[in-house]
Amino acid sequence: MQRTIQYRGCEIHVDLVRTSADMFDASFRVECAVSPKQLSPTGARVPVRNGPFSRRWAWLIAEIAGQFAIDEMLGPRDSRLRHVIS
Template sequence: MHRTITYRGFDIEVELAPATDEDTFNVSFQIAGGANLEVLGARGGRIPLRNGPFTERWAYLVAEIAGQAAIDVLLGPVE
């Protein structure tokens, strides 16, 4: 399953893959787009999240927060 979330001019692309447990998922995200994409360089690859698997709702939430935090680190605080 796939979802794209827009945040501060970037797209956070979230991908869920079924885990071995019923109704749980492993989740990864990738940051794409935005005017500052060159800042990401080779590090702009897909990032798997630890401490899973997660339920579907938690997987999307955790990936969105992780992606937003990564963008905030790159761009600095919102003013």
């Protein structure tokens, strides 16, 4: 099963593979038009660890992991999110 999610101008491609009757392994890959040069190219498939998961959890966990990867590549959306500890 496959699903594509749009997030911050990028696409998260989530794939689920059935491992048993109601359990799935999940993986995702990120495709982004703008990728900082110091990072590896987008598009590499990343398996989600500690599975298998129920279908609902597999979709959710892979999507959140993809969003985190994009946030790490692009940085915070808003400078107000940066917290400085003095």
